[in-house]
Amino acid sequence: MKELLEKNGLLRPPKVGEIVEGKVIGKKRAAVFLDLGPIGTGTVYGREFFEAKEELRGLKKGDRITAKIINLETDDGFIDLSISSASKELSFETLNKKKEDGEPIKIRISGANRGGLTAEISGISAFLPVSQLASEHYPKVEGGEKIKILKELQMFIGKDFEVKIIDIFPRKNQIILSEKAKDFDKLRKKLENYKVGDEVKGEITGVTDFGAFIKFDKDLEGLIHISELDWKIIDDPAEVVKTGDKVKAKIIEVSGDKVSLSLKALKKDPWDGVGEKYKKGDIISGKVTKFNPFGAFVQLSKEIQGLCHISEFESGKMEDVLELGKKYKFQVLSIDEKEHRMSLRPVKE
Numbered sequence: 001m002k003e004l005l006e007k008n009g010l011l012r013p014p015k016v017g018e019i020v021e022g023k024v025i026g027k028k029r030a031a032v033f034l035d036l037g038p039i040g041t042g043t044v045y046g047r048e049f050f051e052a053k054e055e056l057r058g059l060k061k062g063d064r065i066t067a068k069i070i071n072l073e074t075d076d077g078f079i080d081l082s083i084s085s086a087s088k089e090l091s092f093e094t095l096n097k098k099k100e101d102g103e104p105i106k107i108r109i110s111g112a113n114r115g116g117l118t119a120e121i122s123g124i125s126a127f128l129p130v131s132q133l134a135s136e137h138y139p140k141v142e143g144g145e146k147i148k149i150l151k152e153l154q155m156f157i158g159k160d161f162e163v164k165i166i167d168i169f170p171r172k173n174q175i176i177l178s179e180k181a182k183d184f185d186k187l188r189k190k191l192e193n194y195k196v197g198d199e200v201k202g203e204i205t206g207v208t209d210f211g212a213f214i215k216f217d218k219d220l221e222g223l224i225h226i227s228e229l230d231w232k233i234i235d236d237p238a239e240v241v242k243t244g245d246k247v248k249a250k251i252i253e254v255s256g257d258k259v260s261l262s263l264k265a266l267k268k269d270p271w272d273g274v275g276e277k278y279k280k281g282d283i284i285s286g287k288v289t290k291f292n293p294f295g296a297f298v299q300l301s302k303e304i305q306g307l308c309h310i311s312e313f314e315s316g317k318m319e320d321v322l323e324l325g326k327k328y329k330f331q332v333l334s335i336d337e338k339e340h341r342m343s344l345r346p347v348k349e
Contacts, residue, residue, distance in 0.1 A: 204243055231270050288324055
C-alpha cells in the first residue's frame with residue numbers, strides 16, 4: 001500500500017515552490033484556509049492575501065483553487081501558500097507554450113516610451129520594441145527626432161495589436177513581443193521570389209536619420225541605408241529622397257523577412273577612373289565641407305571627396321589652418337578607387 005501511495009505522489013513530502021490545488025474550507029477577514037489533502041492544511045494570509053484579494057473575494061467553501069507553497073509550516077502548523085505566485089507561474093507556462101507554438105495573441109497598448117510600446121498580459125509586463133513593429137506602425141520620423149517618435153508611439157495607446165511572444169524573462173516579470181513576427185512566414189515566402197541583384201520599383205514610405213524605407217510589391221518593405229542612397233557622403237537622407245517619391249532600387253541583401261536595397265547601385269560609380277584624373281603628388285583645389293575628429297573632408301567635384309587626416313596639421317587643430325566652405329590647395333597622397341578613398345595634405349601658400 002505504501003509503495004502504491006508513493007507511486008501516486010500521495011506520501012511524497014511537499015516542497016517549497018511546488019504548485020498545489022486545494023479546497024476552500026474556511027475564510028477569515030485576512031486569511032483563507034485550504035484543504036490540501038494528504039499533505040495537510042494550507043493558508044493564504046497577510047501580504048499574500050491582500051495581493052490576491054480580487055481572486056479570493058468571490059470564493060466560498062468547497063471551491064478549488066491553485067496555490068504555490070512558500071513555507072512548509074507556519075507558527076500555527078499550516079502550510080504557507082501564495083495565490084498570486086501560482087497564477088503568475090501558471091501564466092508564464094501558458095505564455096511559454098504560446099511562444100513555442102508561435103501562436104499570435106492580442107494585446108491592448110497601455111503605454112509608450114522612446115524604445116517602444118508597453119502592455120500587460122495576465123499581470124505580467126510586456127514590451128513591444130520599436131524594431132519589432134510592423135511596417136505600417138513603424139514611426140518613420142524624418143530626422144529621427146526622439147520626441148517626435150515618442151509622440152507617434154503615444155498615438156497607439158489604447159489600440160489593440162496582434163503580436164507574437166519572442167522572449168520571456170520570468171525573473172524580470174517581463175515578456176518581449178513582436179508585431180512583425182506574425183507576418184514573418186508570409187513575407188519570407190514572398191521574398192523567396194527575389195534575389196540579390198534584382199531591381200524593383202517602389203515608393204518611399206518614410207525617411208529617417210539612418211536611411212529611407214521603400215515599399216514594393218504591394219506589401220513588401222525594405223530599407224535603403226543612408227550609405228546606399230548616393231555615392232556622395234550625405235548627412236541627411238532627406239537631401240536625396242522624400243516620402244512619396246517613386247524610385248527604382250537594387251536589392252543588395254535578403255535575410256529572413258528583411259531586405260536591404262540600394263539607390264546608388266543603379267547609378268554610375270563616380271570613382272571609376274578617378275585614378276586617371278588624379279595622380280599621387282598632384283596639387284589640386286578643393287572646398288572644405290566637414291570637420292571630423294579624424295580629419296577634414298574636402299570636396300573635389302560634386303561626388304568626389306578626399307580626406308585630409310588630422311595628423312597632417314602641425315598644430316593638431318584643423319580650424320587653425322582651414323575654414324569650412326572655403327577652397328584651398330591640397331596635395332594627393334594616395335588614391336584607392338575600390339575603397340573610394342583619397343588622402344590629401346594641405347599645401348602652404
